Amino acid sequence: MTAPTSQATSPMARAVGVTVLLTGLGSLLGFVRDLLLGRFFGADAGTDAFLVAWTIPETAAPLLIEGAMAFVLVPLFSRAMEEGADLRGLVSSTLPYLCLGLLALTALTVAGAPLLVGVLAPGIRRADLAVDCMRMASVTILTFGLAGYLSAALRAHHAFAPPAAIYVAYNLGIVTCVWALRDQGAYAAAIGVAAGGAGMVLAQVPAFVRRFGAPLRPARGVALPMLAFLPVALFTLARQSQVFVERFVGSKLAEGSISHLNYAQKIAQVPMVLSLIVATVSFPQLARALAAGETARARRRLADDLLSAAAIVLPATAALLVCAPDVVALLLQYGAFTEADTAATARIMRVYTLGLLGQAVVGVACRVYFCGARASWYPALTMGAGLAATVALARPQWGVTGIAAANAAGITLTAALLLAGLRRQALDLPFHAALGPLGGLLPAAAAATGAGWGARALLAGLPPPIALASTGAAIAVTFYAVAALSGATATLTDTTKITHLIRMRGRS
Template sequence: MSGLARSVGTIGGLTAISRVFGFVRDMLLARVLGAGLAGDAFQLAFTLPNTFRRLFAEGAFSVAFVPLYSRALHGAPTQEAGEDAAADFASDVLAVFVWVLLIFSALAMIAMPAIVFALAHDYRAVPGKFELAVLLSRITFPYLALVSLVAMLSGLLNARARFAPGAFAPVLLNVVLIAGILTGWWLRGPNGDDRIVALALAMAVSLAGVAQLVWMGWAARRAGVRLSLRRPRFTPQVRKLGALILPATFGAGIYQISQFVDTFFATQLPQGSLTLLKLADRLNQMPLGIVGIALGTAILPLLARHIHAGEDREAQDIQAKAFEMATLLTLPAAVALAICAPAFTAAFFVGGKFTAGDGALMAHIVVALVCGLPAYVLVKILSPGFFAREETRTPVMTAFAALAFNVAVNLVVVRRFGIVGLAAATAASATLNCVLLYAVLHARHWFRFSARLASRIARQAAASAVMGAVLYWLLPKMQTHYAGTAFERATSLGLLVSAGGAAFVIAAWAFGALDKRVLAQLRRRPGRTRDAAGPAL
C-alpha cells in the first residue's frame, strides 16, 4: 500500500502541476480567442489528435502494452524474463508501431476534409470556418504520432515503477501551448485576425510533441531502457499485443469515444458551443486528470505483477485502496465544483473576448459534467482489474453499452436542453459504465466491496455534504467580487476554497472518513523510485 500511495503522490503531484499550466493556458485562450469561429475551429483541431492520443496511445496501447512488457521484464512462472526479453519485446513493438503511426497519420491528414465534415458538417454554414478547421487539424495531427511514441516510452518506465518522467511530459505540452497563445496574440495585435492566433496554436501543438518525445527519450535512456529500431516482425508477442489493443480501445476509452460523440453534437449547436464545452471539461479534468490518471497509471503494473504471481488477495487490496483514495478526492471535488461553478467560471475565464454570458452558460455545463466525475475516475480504477488479467471482452461490452446509452440520451436531450443536456448525458453514460464494470468484477470475485470500504465511502459522502452546505451558504455573499479586479477574484476564491477545504477536513475527521495511514503516505515525499516501489511490489 505504501508503494501505491507514494506512486500516486508522485504522479498526482506532477499531473497537478501540468493541470495548473493547462488552466493558465485555457484562461489565456478564453480571453484571446473567446467562444467564436477561430476558437471553435481550434478546439476541433485539438480534439482530434488529443482524443486519439487518450484513446489509443495512453488508453488502449498502455493498458495492453504495460502488462505484457511487465511480464517480459519481471517474469511469469513459466516464462523467460529479464532485460533482454523486455528489450526484444519493446523493440519489436516499436518497429511495427512506428510504421502504423506513420501510415495512419498520413491517411488521416489526406482524409481530413472528410473527417472534419463527419464531425462538424454544420461548420460549412459559416464562411471560412470549415476550411480553417481542416487546415488547423492537418497542422496538429502529427502530434498524435509523436505523443504515441511518448506514451510507449512512458509505459516502459511505468513498468519499472518510474512514473515521474511520464507524469511531467504534459507540463511541456502546456508550456509550449502557452507560448503559442502569446506568440499568436503578439502577431495578431489588438484588432487583427483571430485566425493568426489559431494557426500559432496549431503549430505549437506539434512542436510540443517534439519536446515531449525528446524529454522521454532522455529519461528512458537515463533509466537504462534498451530500444533498437529494427525491421518490423510480427512475433507472437506483437500479435498478442495487437489482439489486445482493439478491444482495449473501447474498454479503456469510453470517455474518449464519448468525446467524439459530444463533439459531433456540439458542432450542431450555436457557434461557441464546442469551445464552451471543452473549456468546461478542462475544469472537470482537473481532479479527473490528477486523481484518475495517477491511480490508473500506478495500479496497472502493480495489479499485473500480483495477478501473474497468483497473489489475488494482494491484487484486491490494491484495488480497494485505490477505490478509497479515488472517492476521498473526487467526492468533495465534485461537490465543490458543482456549487462553485459560477464563481470559478466568472473569476478565471470572463474577460477579453469571453463574455459574462459565456461564463454563465459554461457554469451550467460544468455542473452537468461533474455529476459524473467520481464515475470517470472509478472507471480508471476498475478497468485495470480486467486488463491486468488480459481480459478485454467485458470492458468492450460495458463500453459499448455506455456509448449506445450516451448516443440515445443525446438524441433526446440535446434538442431540448442544448449543450448542458449533452454534458449531462456524458456524465450519465460514464456512471453506467462504472456500475457495469463493478458488477462484473463483483460477480467474478475479482473485486468486492468490503463493509469497511462501504463505511468509509459513506462517511466521505457525509463530509462532502457538510462542505457543500458551507459553500452554498458562502457563495452568494461574495457575488460581486468574482468578476471584479484581480485582487477581488483571488481573495474571494481563496476564501471559498479555504472555507470549503477546512469544512471537509473537519467533517471528515469527525465522521472518521480519513484513513490516517493513507494520508500519511500521501503526504510523504516520494523517495527514490526503487525505494518507493519496493515493499508494495
C-alpha cells in the same frame, strides 16, 4: 511487520509525490493555455473550428498515452520483468513496427481530414479552418503513440518522473505557439499541439535510453499483442466518443457552444486527472499482483485506489458545483472571453461535474480488466452502454446543459457496470463490496456542498479571490470533518480494514 510496509510504500509515496508535482504543473500550464485561447480568440467560429480539429489529439491521448497503450504495455513489460526477460529485445521487436503503423494512420488522417470534419461537425461554420487545423494536429497520432510507448515502458520500470512531465512539455508547446503566433488566429493553437506532441517524446527519450539502451535493429520476437489491444482500444474509443457526441450535437447549436463545452470540460476534468495519479503509479503493482495470482493484494490495491480517487474528486465536485462561476471568471474572463461566456461555461460545468465520480471510478476500475494476458471485452461493452445513454440523452433541443447531463449520466452508468462486473473477474468482488469503501464519503460530499453554498452566500461582499478561497476552505474542512466522523478517513489510511471490509461483504 511495520518496517517492511514502510520500506515498500516509501518508493511509491515518492513516485506519487513527483507525479502530483509534475501533473499539477502540467495542469497549471493547461490553465494558461486555455486562458490564452480565451483571451486571444474568445469563443467563436474560429475556436469551434480548432476544437473540432483538437478531437484528433483528444482521441489519440487516451488511446495512445493514458488508455489503451498503457493498459496493454504496462502489463506486458511488467510480466517480462517478472520473468527476467530481455527488455531491450522486447523493445526492438515491438517499437519499430508500432512506428510504421502510427505513420500510416497519420497519413490517412491527413488525407481524410475534410471527410472527418464533415462527420464530426456537419454544422461547423469554419470548415476550411477546421480541416487545416486537423491536418496540422494529425502529427500527434505519431508523437502521442511514441510518448505512450515510452511512458508505459518507463512506468513498468518504476520510473515515473519523465512520463509525468509529458503534459508539461505538451502544454508548454501550445502556450508558446499561441503567444508567439497569435496573429494567425486559432491555427496557432494547432501548430502548438503539433509542437507539444514532439515535446512529449523528447521529454522521455533520455530516461528511456538510460534504462533500456540505444535502440537495436528491428527484430522478430515478442509481437505487440494486437488481440489484447483491440478490446482496450474499443473501450477507449467508446469513452472518447462522448466528446464526439458533444461536438456533433454542439455544432448544431449557437456559435461558441462547442467552445463553452470544451472550457467547462477542461476545468472540471482537472480533479479527475489528479484523482487517478495513485492508480497510475500503482498500476504496475496491480498487474504484478494479478499475474502472480495474489488476489488479496490486488483487492487491497483496488480498494485503496478507489478510496484515494474518491477522496480527491468528491470535495472537488462540491467546490465546482458551488463556485463554478467564480472559478471560470478567475481563470478565463479576460480579453475576448466575455461575461456571457463565463455564465454559459459555468452552467455547463455545474452539470458536467455530476459525472466526475463516475469518471474517476471508470479510470480506476477498468485497469483490473486489462491486467491479464488477454484483455477483457467487458469494459468495452459497458462503455458502449454508457455511450448509448449519452447519445439518447444528448438532444439539441435540450441545449449545452443537456449535452453535459448526458455525458454525466453515460459515464456514471459505465462506472456502475464496471463495479458490478468485478465479481466475475479474478478478484471475485461483489458489487456492494466494491461500492462499500466509497459509501462513507458520499454523505461528506453532500455536507460539504451545503456548507459551500452557505459560505458563498455569507462571503458575497468580499473580493472574489478571497471569497473563492474561503468558500473552498469551508468545503474542504466540512468534507474531511464529516468523513472523519463517519470513519471513512480511518478506512482510507488502514488497508487492513479495507481488506477485512471486502472479505466480509464478499461472503455475504
